[in-house]
Amino acid sequence: MQMVKLTLRSAALAATAAAVSISLAACGSSGPAGSAASADSATMWGLTGGNQPVLQKSVDAWNKAHPEESIKLDFFANDAYKTKVRTAVGAGQGPTFIYGWGGGVLKSYVDAGQVADLSDFVKDNPDVKSRYLPSVLKNGTIDGKTYALPNNNVQPVVLYYNKEVFDKIGAQAPKTWDDLMALVPKFKEAGVAPFSLGGQSKWPDLMWLEYLVERIGGPEVFANIAANKPGAWSDPAVKEALGKIQELVDAGGFINGFSSIAADSNADQALLYTGKAAMILQGGWIYQGLKKDAADFVSSGKLGYTTFPTVEGGKGDPANVVGNPSNFWSISSKATEAQKKAALEYVKSGMFTDADTEALIDSGAVPVTTGIEAKLAASPDKDFLSYVYGMAKNAPSFTLSWDQALSPAQGDAMLANLDQIFLKKITPEQFVTTMNATIGK
Amino acid sequence: MSISTGSRRVLEKGPSGWLAAPALFFFLLFAIIPLAGVFFLSFTKWDGLGEIKLDGLSSWTTVLTDPVTGNALWVTAKIMFFSFVVQAPISLLLGVFTSASQKYRAVLAVLYFVPLLLSSAAVAIAYKALLDPNFGLGPGLGIPFLAQDWLGNSDLVLFVVVFVIAWQFVPFHTLIYQGGVRQIPASLYEAAQIDGAGRVQQFFAITLPQLKYTIITSSTLMVVGSLAYFDLVFVLTGGGPGYSTRLLPLHMYLTGFKANDMGAASALGVILVVIGLVLALVLQRLGGKNRNASQLEGA
Numbered sequence: 001m002q003m004v005k006l007t008l009r010s011a012a013l014a015a016t017a018a019a020v021s022i023s024l025a026a027c028g029s030s031g032p033a034g035s036a037a038s039a040d041s042a043t044m045w046g047l048t049g050g051n052q053p054v055l056q057k058s059v060d061a062w063n064k065a066h067p068e069e070s071i072k073l074d075f076f077a078n079d080a081y082k083t084k085v086r087t088a089v090g091a092g093q094g095p096t097f098i099y100g101w102g103g104g105v106l107k108s109y110v111d112a113g114q115v116a117d118l119s120d121f122v123k124d125n126p127d128v129k130s131r132y133l134p135s136v137l138k139n140g141t142i143d144g145k146t147y148a149l150p151n152n153n154v155q156p157v158v159l160y161y162n163k164e165v166f167d168k169i170g171a172q173a174p175k176t177w178d179d180l181m182a183l184v185p186k187f188k189e190a191g192v193a194p195f196s197l198g199g200q201s202k203w204p205d206l207m208w209l210e211y212l213v214e215r216i217g218g219p220e221v222f223a224n225i226a227a228n229k230p231g232a233w234s235d236p237a238v239k240e241a242l243g244k245i246q247e248l249v250d251a252g253g254f255i256n257g258f259s260s261i262a263a264d265s266n267a268d269q270a271l272l273y274t275g276k277a278a279m280i281l282q283g284g285w286i287y288q289g290l291k292k293d294a295a296d297f298v299s300s301g302k303l304g305y306t307t308f309p310t311v312e313g314g315k316g317d318p319a320n321v322v323g324n325p326s327n328f329w330s331i332s333s334k335a336t337e338a339q340k341k342a343a344l345e346y347v348k349s350g351m352f353t354d355a356d357t358e359a360l361i362d363s364g365a366v367p368v369t370t371g372i373e374a375k376l377a378a379s380p381d382k383d384f385l386s387y388v389y390g391m392a393k394n395a396p397s398f399t400l401s402w403d404q405a406l407s408p409a410q411g412d413a414m415l416a417n418l419d420q421i422f423l424k425k426i427t428p429e430q431f432v433t434t435m436n437a438t439i440g441k
Numbered sequence: 442m443s444i445s446t447g448s449r450r451v452l453e454k455g456p457s458g459w460l461a462a463p464a465l466f467f468f469l470l471f472a473i474i475p476l477a478g479v480f481f482l483s484f485t486k487w488d489g490l491g492e493i494k495l496d497g498l499s500s501w502t503t504v505l506t507d508p509v510t511g512n513a514l515w516v517t518a519k520i521m522f523f524s525f526v527v528q529a530p531i532s533l534l535l536g537v538f539t540s541a542s543q544k545y546r547a548v549l550a551v552l553y554f555v556p557l558l559l560s561s562a563a564v565a566i567a568y569k570a571l572l573d574p575n576f577g578l579g580p581g582l583g584i585p586f587l588a589q590d591w592l593g594n595s596d597l598v599l600f601v602v603v604f605v606i607a608w609q610f611v612p613f614h615t616l617i618y619q620g621g622v623r624q625i626p627a628s629l630y631e632a633a634q635i636d637g638a639g640r641v642q643q644f645f646a647i648t649l650p651q652l653k654y655t656i657i658t659s660s661t662l663m664v665v666g667s668l669a670y671f672d673l674v675f676v677l678t679g680g681g682p683g684y685s686t687r688l689l690p691l692h693m694y695l696t697g698f699k700a701n702d703m704g705a706a707s708a709l710g711v712i713l714v715v716i717g718l719v720l721a722l723v724l725q726r727l728g729g730k731n732r733n734a735s736q737l738e739g740a
Contacts, residue, residue, distance in 0.1 A: 085696045090489040108701075112490035199593070200679055257574030259682035260592035267576065408488070409504055412700035423595065423683045 050288025198263030536618020
């Protein structure tokens with residue numbers, strides 16, 4: 001009797017323990033809270049950050065004018081959004097408007113039949129098509145069909161620097177990789193970290209690899225990787241770029257503790273405007289954040305910006321850029337007819353209204369629409385905005401951020417391994433071997 | 442799960458099995474059925490979006506040959522060990538300390554209890570800010586020792602995680618021990634005093650043996666609970682730098698929801714469940730066979 005009880009009791013306790021472990025498996029699958037309240041209004045998930053107030057204003061204006069086709073808008077932080085939206089869509093709980101970056105991630109949604117084909121919509125509404133810069137629009141196209149339409153601003157990756165810190169040591173913005181390496185000891189001597197980096201988020205690490213490979217080997221190197229050509233990572237440009245990154249790490253180029261700094265909290269930008277770091281390689285979107293968090297720093301002209309330096313003997317055109325051509329709206333194919341109709345109406349006449357475009361420009365962003373030169377020139381941020389606009393418009397090649405261009409499995413493996421490169425846990429050779437094994441996955 | 446000394450007589454008569462029905466129902470719904478689902482998924486290939494395809498053992502071979510899995514197991518084992526070594530003595534001593542009836546001890550007990558009221562995410566965000574090497578406590582107060590790269594140094598970060606986990610969970614175990622100590626009859630201590638036993642002697646000869654089952658309960662929760670540390674580590678370090686704090690549950694989550702490989706993530710989930718079961722059973726055995734016997738005989 002005693003024995004039986006013992007076994008039962010143990011089993012029950014063990015089972016409880018198992019339940020604790022299993023409950024973890026259910027994490028991250030919670031659906032959009034409250035979206036079922038009005039089942040037929042379209043839902044939209046946006047990202048927190050620079051464009052949040054702009055999008056909020058746009059949707060508020062739409063809802064006021066179209067109460068019968070209202071949109072319910074929620075915001076999420078970038079890193080959390082990327083996992084949440086995928087899980088939600090997979091579980092049939094996704095929003096009507098799916099916010100994305102185009103590329104391989106969009107393709108995985110298309111392959112799974114989760115996003116609606118917008119080709120006919122674009123054909124029927126030539127005004128929608130003609131409002132976009134064509135080079136940006138094509139990023140929402142897969143196999144000749146349109147699945148996503150741009151919804152905000154061009155976001156090339158830019159090298160930002162703190163002019164005050166540069167003046168203190170009498171330095172110039174680096175034009176070549178050698179200039180850049182030569183600046184490292186000078187800043188360290190002055191007690192300033194040469195570069196800020198949000199290493200915990202991992203994707204800021206990627207900007208270094210993207211630009212170095214672009215400068216050394218040109219856009220074809222990554223084009224081959226994205227096309228899943230066997231052994232594409234073995235291109236010597238990749239190994240050289242990784243080697244250069246590790247040289248910079250060895251020289252102490254990145255700020256102390258970079259691997260625990262998360263970009264979602266904007267701590268990496270704060271290091272720049274507080275003068276703790278001299279430079280940061282980041283997306284065009286952080287200008288909006290800097291404008292908000294450090295208005296004096298930006299308005300007093302202390303913020304400098306330039307393109308990524310050239311690498312001696314490199315094949316890439318120095319005018320080429322990497323980054324995000326824009327963000328995009330896709331429409332869920334699982335949405336109800338009413339939701340889809342409201343969504344398309346918004347895309348047609350609620351987006352990029354004059355008020356929207358102006359709000360975007362005021363926030364410090366360059367909308368992806370045509371005919372905005374005059375508006376940009378009238379903006380108090382005209383120097384930066386015209387610079388970004390020109391950079392995007394004149395670039396012979398604009399490579400989409402690799403983590404978005406590749407399939408999610410490849411992108412995740414790449415970020416994890418690149419993190420190891422920055423921490424010097426693996427060699428460039430190991431990186432290349434591991435990544436070649438992910439080709440086609 | 443707690444050992445109530447009065448339940449022995451009731452148990453011998455045997456309470457109605459129906460009392461377990463509601464719990465069993467929810468257990469079936471939220472544990473057994475999902476577990477079966479996870480087991481099934483571990484033999485499939487699924488990216489979370491498209492269709493679920495049967496894929497034989499390939500997820501298992503991926504998981505079992507991936508060095509990251511081995512590393513995650515090792516990190517989990519280290520966190521489990523250090524968490525236990527740090528938390529068990531501290532919470533036992535604090536429990537004994539706060540069980541006495543002086544007023545100031547009651548006030549301290551309330552203060553010790555505070556971390557338990559905070560969510561793991563809040564604790565993690567607060568510590569992340571405090572430990573920031575550029576804007577945190579160290580640079581803020583100008584104390585160089587505190588200005589280390591606590592969360593970015595692969596050698597240090599594990600111990601920082603152990604510390605933060607302990608900070609959060611010690612109050613809970615202190616509470617368990619406090620209750621345990623308060624149940625020890627005062628007559629035992631009075632008898633010991635008459636026999637001339639000192640405080641330290643009393644602690645080792647009476648308090649510790651009387652707390653045997655409390656220790657087992659608390660240890661089970663500590664050890665098995667360390668298989669479920671996820672939220673705190675996820676927010677604090679995200680598993681990094683590199684793979685230094687990528688615990689098994691975190692590895693499962695990242696595999697499933699970041700790399701979108703639900704098959705491999707399910708295989709990792711099954712491994713996690715098996716380890717949890719084995720550990721819980723082993724810890725129960727440590728209590729001895731006659732575990733329902735009262736410790737209070739003669740009191």
